[in-house]
Every structure is written in C-alpha cells, then in structure tokens.
Amino acid sequence: MLEKVDLEKKMEKEEYRKYMDILTPKLGRLQRECQERKIPVMIAFEGYGAAGKGVQIAELIQGLDPRGFQVYPVKNETEEEKMHPFLWRFWTKMPAKGRIAIYDSSWYRKVLVDRFDGNTTEEEVERAYRSICSFEEQLTADGMIIIKIFLAIDKKEQKKRLDKLLDSRETAWRVSKGDLERNRHFRTYQEMNEEMLLRTDSAYAPWHIVEATDRKFATVKIYSIVTQVLESKIKEAEETIRRAQSCQLTVKEMEDRVPSVSVEEQALKESVLTKADLTLSYTKEEYKEKLPKLQKKLKKLHGELYRRRIPVVLGFEGWDAGGKGGAIKRLTQKMDPRGYVVHPTASPNDIEKAHHYLWRFWTDMPKAGHVTIFDRTWYGRVMVERIEGFCSKAEWQRAYKEINDMERDLAEAGAIVLKFWMQIDKDEQARRFKERQENPEKQWKITDEDWRNREKWEQYEEAVNEMLIRTSSPHAPWIVVEGNCKYYARIKVLETVVEAIEKKLEEKKS
C-alpha cells in the first residue's frame, strides 16, 4: 500500500489556512455530535520515526474540546504491562462512549517496532495479527469508530530529520538508537509496515495513508480524514435509527419473529448438564480430611505461581444457590491475600455500560503471578443478557467467538484459565432457597430475582448447554461441578485448581 504514495505533495501557507478555517470548527462540531450520540472514537497514529506523529497530534487536538479526549503515548511496555496480554494496555485505555482516545503509536507497535527490534518472535507476530483483527472487529461491531492513520516519509527525508534533531542538544535525546537502526535498514522495516497495512486494512477499520513530507499538507489531510470519517459514521448511525423508527418492527421484534425450534424435544437437546452425576458426595468426615490437605497444597503452589510469574484466571458461574460463594471461600481460605483478588460481578454500572461488555473484565485481569477469581463472569453475555434480551441476537451469537478470542489471548500470555459451572438440580435449588428464606442469617442471600430466574430454568439450561459446548477449549476448559453435595463440590474445585497448577508448572519446567 505504500509504494504508490506520492511523498512530494505539499501545500502553501495560504491554501493551508483556507482549509483549516473550515476544518477546525467542523471537527469541534463533530466531536460534540459524537458526544451527544455516545459514539466512542479511537484514533491511532502509526508511521515512520520522525514522520511527525507528535506534531500532528498536537495539531489535531487544537480542534478538539479538551474535556472530551485523551492522548496516550505508547512506548515500551512497562513492567506492569509486560505482565499482561499485549492488548491489555489498550483495553484499559479505551474511550468510554462519546469520548475520543488518540494513540501516539498504537497496538500495532507489537508487529512493527517490537518486531524489528527482535522483541516479538515470528510466532508471536502471527498471534498478534489474529488478536489485533479480533480486537478491531469486536470493537467496531459494538459501535466504536476506529480511525487508523499512517504517516509516510521516505528514507532520505527521515535521515534529514533525524540529523537535524541530533544537531541540537535540546532535541538529540528524542532520537533513539532504534530510530537510527530503522533508518539504516529502512527497506526491511518498510516491508514490515507494508505487511501490516495489507493484513489489517479492513472495511470496518481501514488504513488512511498520509503523505507526511510537508507538515501543512499532512495536517490538512489528517483533519480532512478525521472529519470525513466522523461525518459519515454519524450519518450512518442517524439513518439506522431513523429507519428503525420508520419501520413497524424493531430489531428485537424482528428477531422474535424468527421461528424458534419447531420440533424440539428432550432427546435432541444438548445434554452437558444432565450428564452431571449429582449423587456424587462426600461425608463430612471425608471432607474434613481432604480439605486441609488440599488447602495446604494450594498455598504452597500459590507461592510457586508467584515466583514463576504465572497468572491465573478462575471464573465461577452456576445456578443461583449453586454454591459459588462457598467454593470460593474454601478455595481462598489459606491463600496469601496479597496474591489473589475476588471480583464479584454485578450488573454493569454506568461507567461499565459506557464501554464494551468485555472491558471491565479485561481491566481486572491478573498480572503475571497473581490469581483473579471472578464470581460470575463475562459469560453473562450469553446467559442473562441473552435470555432477558439485554443484547441482540447478533450480539450474543458473536460473543462466543469474542470470548474464545479473549481467553486465547490470556492463555497465550501464559495464564491458567479455568471456568467452573456449579451444577445443582431444580429440587436442590428449591430446598436451598427455602432454607435461605427461613434462616434470618441467610435471608439477604435470596431476592425476588432469584425466584424469577428460577422460572426460566429451561431457557437457562439451553443457553448454558450451548455456552459450555462452544466455549470449552483445551486452554480454557469448563468444569461442570456436581454440586448437590456441597462438600463434594468444594473438594472438586480445589482438586481441579491444584491439578491445573501442577500441570502448568510441570510444562514450564520441561
């Protein structure tokens, strides 16, 4: 995509002023519109060293209301960032709905500078491309506007600029060894950039190449790109709403008209849950014997995890009163509290609602050596949100892949990922609900919502079966925990975690 670019383009001051007088107020107006319509925007700046990313960002923000955007310089990963999957730092720097985030070099660093420097292996490059494509696809599907700008200059121009910077004491520090190295091997580096542009130029997040030899020309072109993209996306959003309103049926209603299974009987249904043998149990004596041994073992392994910098992600899902809380309590009882954290997942708050549904989980993911336990998880998307209609059919259907992609990113960054489904039968749930209601100490645990959910048992069963099949993977398996006997369930959870850690430590040794 680069070879056909005309790097000699330039613009005289007068023409520049003429454009900017139109474009600057226009950009401000469009920013306000995005704000009102709650459209989030990410603007990524990539391009060769000394092509003027910093300068151009400084120009661009002149047209923006400073309360509505944030600029993120993306440098070498910090120690903290290195302890997470590489996209983590971009998930945590994601604009909320209606806000603009500008990245001075971006998630592409992994396949450009880091690759050139030999910090990304070729295998990692392949993985990074998969992760990046999935990242951009899921964000834009969720309504994010992603504008990717590439500033191009040629080798000679770059050399001239680097020399000029080196000439002065005040600016010499801005030229890194890497910059000079990449100038020397310009062709090799250009090929990496070319590959990147080709592999990630998509209809949902296309690249915009800016001829950056002349600063004024580049500024005008960037303003022009950003305003055009925003204008056209706002218009599209507007039309979609208008059309939906002028039609008699909403999307939701339309989906409801799609026939559900006409021949659906027990025999054909997915049966992961019904396979669970709920008679499995331990006596109190067996439990009392096993529990402390396992807890002791886990404590030791926890230390080992920390030493070896292995992150652990444990997700708990299950029926209401399925025993999640009890299992988590026994799991963590003897663990060093500085090394783990439990995140209870409630309905999303306003800030969380203003982001992609996976955002809050990404930001809470453990760094290397730490354990994070989620009491209810991102699987809400394909359970409660699916059943209650909090998201559209298209949204929960694509969520399986989005979730598999996220868990793959975690696993590839070295994490142990386990997901527990606490299974009880309907009678056992009734018994526990009743017990909770009658016991003043436990009454807080039971709400009207629990009873409402219980009425949708069959719908949940169908959704859970599909979820378990579509999202159980070797690197992030689901474990169905037979939970009618609480003793049995707690021991099974502990045993599974212990085994998984032992296996991982063994692998890493060899």
Place this chain on the structure above:
Amino acid sequence: MLEKVDLEKKMEKEEYRKYMDILTPKLGRLQRECQERKIPVMIAFEGYGAAGKGVQIAELIQGLDPRGFQVYPVKNETEEEKMHPFLWRFWTKMPAKGRIAIYDSSWYRKVLVDRFDGNTTEEEVERAYRSICSFEEQLTADGMIIIKIFLAIDKKEQKKRLDKLLDSRETAWRVSKGDLERNRHFRTYQEMNEEMLLRTDSAYAPWHIVEATDRKFATVKIYSIVTQVLESKIKEAEETIRRAQSCQLTVKEMEDRVPSVSVEEQALKESVLTKADLTLSYTKEEYKEKLPKLQKKLKKLHGELYRRRIPVVLGFEGWDAGGKGGAIKRLTQKMDPRGYVVHPTASPNDIEKAHHYLWRFWTDMPKAGHVTIFDRTWYGRVMVERIEGFCSKAEWQRAYKEINDMERDLAEAGAIVLKFWMQIDKDEQARRFKERQENPEKQWKITDEDWRNREKWEQYEEAVNEMLIRTSSPHAPWIVVEGNCKYYARIKVLETVVEAIEKKLEEKKS
C-alpha cells in the same frame, strides 16, 4: 468444543420415525424456498473416519429434490487441483444462487487429514486458517448460507467400526491406512480437530456438533440443524426485504445521503495517476529494436516457467483506448499458445451473476506452469460497479480486502501476480476515440458506452487512485504504464513481465 459432547445419545426407532415424518417434508419445502429466493447453500460434513459422513449425507438427500443439489466427495487433491491454491477446487464447486452443495469432507481437510498426514506444513496451516476464514466471511457476506456439521464418535467406537469394515471383503477397502493411523493416535488427531473447531466457529458460519454414535439420533439431529438454519435464514432474508420496503429509503438512497467530501480540492486527492510521466516515449526505431529481443527472451522464460511449474497471473486495466489490447498482443505474440490463455472480461452473464463476483475469476486462474492474462479483471468491482452503483457501498468497500486475500492466496501458492494500469490522459483518449470513429477498420472498437464513461473521468480517477493504493502489494504489485506513446507502453509491459519472471526464477533457485 468436543469434550463436553455426550456421545452416548441414542434414539429408538419409533421416535426416529416420528421426527422424520415431520422433518423430511419440511426440508423439501425449505429447499424450494431457497430456490425461489435464490439463496445458495453449502453444507460441509466433517468428523472422524467411520463416523458416518457418507451414510448421513445419503440420509439427508432423501429429503431433497435431486435437481437442486449436488454432492462433492473431497478426497486427496488431484494433480490438477494440486496445481492451484487449495481453495480453488471449492471455488469451482460452488453452488449457484438457489442451489445446494454438500461436501463429504471439505475445505477443512487441509488443516485436518492433510495436516495429520504431514502433507500440510505448520506454516501452511496458519495460512490455510487465514484463507478459510476469509473464504467463509466473504461468501456469507454475499448471501451464502454455510452449514458446517461435525460428526463425533470416540476412539473405541471408531475402532469397533473400522474392525467391522475390515472383517468383510466387500468393505475392507474402505478402510485406509490413514484411518487406522488416526485411530491409533486419536488424541493427537482430536487436538487438531479441536483447534479447528475453535478457530473457525464464527457467528456467520458456526459449527454444529452431532453425536454420531447412534445413527438414528445423528440423522434426526442433522435434519433438525439443517431445517432450523434454513428456516431462520430465510426468515431473516424475508424480514430484511420487508423492512426495506416499509422504510421510505432504500439502502442505496441511504448511502447517497451520507455526505460526500465537502472540502475536496485537487491538492488533497490521491495522485498516483497524475504522477505518471506521460511524455515518456520511444521512437519507432527504438521500439523495433527492443521488441523482438524482449519477445524472444519471454519465449524462453515461458518455457522455463512451464518446466518449473510456476503459474502467472497478469491483469490488465486502464482507460478505454488506453492500449490494453495492443500491449497484450505484443506480449503474447511469440509465446507458445499451449501455455497461455487470454480471458477478456465482459459484463457478467447469467451464470456468473448467480455466483460471487470473484467466482468466475477463481475458476479461470492458471494451473502451475501456465500463464493467464485477464483483459479487464476482478477490479471491476471497485471501479465500474462502484461508480455505476451495481453494488452497494459496503460491498465495494470490503472488496479491497477480498481481492487482497485472493491475490495473497495465489501468491502463496507460488504464482507471479502482476496488474497493469494503462494510463493515458484525457486529450490522448479524445484523439484515439476520434481516430477510431474515422477509421472503418476500428469503428467496432468504439461504443456509446465509451463516451459515457469518459464523462465520468473524474469519478473513475478517484476510484482508480484508491484502488491502486489499497491493492498494490509486494506479492501482487500494480504497475502504472505511461501509455500516451504506445511503443513505450508495450515495451514497459514486456520488460516488467520479463523482470518479474527472472526474479521469481532466481528466488526459486536459491
């Protein structure tokens, strides 16, 4: 996705009959509906050896009108198929709109059996996954329904079935060495299947896993999957049309309302074309001296290509009267006619219209060692179809990626891919048009359409500039040929082709 599957499921005869009495006529009805609505359907069967793919396909087609479907058994690649990119054989076996194609093992063979047998390298596996995802995405985006069915049995069951087949002379031949090998190393092969299911389970083409231990259960489940998917997709298509009609605006109108560039002046435009130096020329003498030398060289290289089994794809685009025909004539003049073919590309005929726009080009791609020259190409999608509104904005916007993906598939299969843009200026075109009109020998070459296209010169210029930038890649570059002087243009084309072949032969040597 496999580990949670319950392989013990079965169904009694009576229940089986009850289901089939409903599902069989239903499938027939849905097939007719797809036919009427011109929806094409691909059904891919994958799964372990002896899981019953053949048997189940035989059952499925009982419910179908034989005039409307075709079954393709996918075995080892033939010699012919090996000489093309691996997806070529599926492009050539693609159902037209309204028809159903059923694949007994499919495009996944490359990452399953072939991988297990060591016929697909790990690098090829990565590429194959990229190609497969792109293939399914672009077909479904174009309206294809893809139903992917995976038949699962366990190692023991498979062994039992293979032994039974081996016991009888009549059936023993059906068990291959590979089947036994995959049974012996069931776990390894299962991991490949698991990876495949996870990497390609998408919202647009999800996997359906069928528990295949019990034949009757599997048949009912397959019927049920196919009818459910068809029913819901037909309904979706229906609703989309209904909604479009009930809205005041059509998609086309809505797109037109998206503002085009408000500040658009010459300075900001892409300028690949204006950069071409149209004063470049050769005298007749120079031409007469260079031409025979180059043609002789090419003739020799053509033989070498054949011997080394390198396929060559040459695409010609350019302004009307830009000199495509003349250049192609000089290029092929001395080449052995058994080793090349020229495909003139006209507006698509009815059969072509009933397929994806890339289909006709895929089927015409050269096999290894052959040269195919396209006089006008697949780039019509982003030029004439874009400008005349023959496809929607979303369609031509995603075409850049689809085309890049196709060319990458070709290049990765070893092909030389070159694309020539024959550039002339507007005055030169006028001169040539006039000459054609005045010369009775050449009058056939000029039509009213040429004049109409000329009126849209600026629109074409914009589209061509974008096309050249977005689709020029190191493995499939665009060459802008300065064409005001025909001699110069013809020599440049010949020289470029000769150089590209020499370079490829050099690479392959080392």
